[in-house]
Amino acid sequence: xxxxxxxxxxxxxxxxxxxxxxxxxxxxxxxxxxxxxxxxxxxxxxxxxxxxxxxxxxxxxxxxx
Numbered sequence: 001x002x003x004x005x006x007x008x009x010x011x012x013x014x015x016x017x018x019x020x021x022x023x024x025x026x027x028x029x030x031x032x033x034x035x036x037x038x039x040x041x042x043x044x045x046x047x048x049x050x051x052x053x054x055x056x057x058x059x060x061x062x063x064x065x
Contacts (some may be wrong), residue, residue: 002062002064004035006010007027008025008026008027008028008033008034008035008036008037009023009025009027010035010042011025012024012025012037015037015055015058018054018055018058018061019051019055019058020051021051021054021055022056023037023038023039024037024038024040025037026038030038039041046060052062
């Protein structure tokens with residue numbers, strides 16, 4: 001619920017700024033998508049792990065883990 005209130009567009013911006021991870025806001029996929037984001041898992045393993053570390057660090061900074 002911590003991020004859900006932001007909506008998918010604001011959460012996508014936060015991921016880009018804080019975690020250096022680009023995602024597609026769910027709102028772009030229809031009216032019911034605003035509580036989701038879409039990850040494109042087309043990168044190699046190193047880049048995927050790098051993205052996951054960035055998201056983990058953002059969660060830590062925000063006090064979620």
